[in-house]
Amino acid sequence: xxxxxxxxxxxxxxxxxxxxxxxRNPDEILLVGVSKKHPATKIREAYKAxxxxxxxxxxxxxxxxMKELKDLDINWHFIGRLxxxxxxxxxxxxxxxxxxxxxxxxxxLNNQCEKRCGGNKQAIxxxxxxxxxxxxxxxxxxxxxxxxxxAMELPYxxxxxxxxxxxxxxxxKVRPYFRKMRELKEEIEAKLGVQLPHLSMGxxxxxxxxxxxxxxxxxxxxxxxxxxxx
Numbered sequence: 001x002x003x004x005x006x007x008x009x010x011x012x013x014x015x016x017x018x019x020x021x022x023x024r025n026p027d028e029i030l031l032v033g034v035s036k037k038h039p040a041t042k043i044r045e046a047y048k049a050x051x052x053x054x055x056x057x058x059x060x061x062x063x064x065x066m067k068e069l070k071d072l073d074i075n076w077h078f079i080g081r082l083x084x085x086x087x088x089x090x091x092x093x094x095x096x097x098x099x100x101x102x103x104x105x106x107x108x109l110n111n112q113c114e115k116r117c118g119g120n121k122q123a124i125x126x127x128x129x130x131x132x133x134x135x136x137x138x139x140x141x142x143x144x145x146x147x148x149x150x151a152m153e154l155p156y157x158x159x160x161x162x163x164x165x166x167x168x169x170x171x172x173k174v175r176p177y178f179r180k181m182r183e184l185k186e187e188i189e190a191k192l193g194v195q196l197p198h199l200s201m202g203x204x205x206x207x208x209x210x211x212x213x214x215x216x217x218x219x220x221x222x223x224x225x226x227x228x229x230x
Contacts, residue, residue, distance in 0.1 A: 004042065005049035007224050011207075015218070018211040029211055032077050034203075034221030036061070037228045040068040046224060047072050055079040055098070055219055059086045066093065079163075079200075079219055081137045084108045092117040098163040098200050098219075099127040101137045106151055113156035121158040125200055126151065128184065130177045131167040138164065141180075145188050152194065161185065161198035161216070171209040178202070178213035185214075 019026040032055040035043050056062035057080030078094040091113040113122040129138030151159040166177035200217035202210025207218040
């Protein structure tokens with residue numbers, strides 16, 4: 001069995017274990033393979049092993065891989081920090097944009113989608129800086145409700161939930177951040193009277209704890225594709 005196929009099997013078993021531990025259905029959790037810096041050949045290998053959702057961090061790298069893999073029915077996710085001048089390149093090409101972190105980016109995406117998406121909406125997640133880290137993107141939890149409202153009122157945006165990257169701690173120490181993120185989502189849903197389907201949180205080192213605390217999407221790179229090429 002090739003390495004990527006074996007890695008995926010192990011990850012899916014872990015997803016099932018942690019979901020069941022939390023009384024959840026493993027089918028509720030979407031696995032996104034993060035292929036940043038890895039060649040398109042590795043994505044093709046993962047696709048053959050059953051991985052249909054792929055996350056990329058850089059616009060130009062993603063577009064090149066899309067071209068190379070256009071024969072495959074991949075669901076592409078944009079998971080990097082999105083600059084406003086790149087919005088026109090991502091709308092309509094990614095099933096979900098995970099890291100929207102300002103009103104300006106939100107409005108730019110809406111405008112570009114109006115021009116380029118043929119009447120369709122662009123699905124997005126708002127990125128929340130749950131640990132208040134100065135080095136990370138994302139809005140503060142206190143801004144989340146107002147930006148959610150704005151997103152929901154834009155005609156070409158489909159607001160689907162939140163994404164977060166907590167401080168780089170060992171899994172049990174990061175658990176409170178994931179819990180806080182779930183509670184924030186539930187609080188906003190209750191206040192605005194909406195159901196937001198997604199909470200994107202958890203990576204190779206901590207996805208088990210993220211699932212136990214309510215993640216619906218986990219973003220996993222190294223544990224699938226191996227160490228990232230330099």
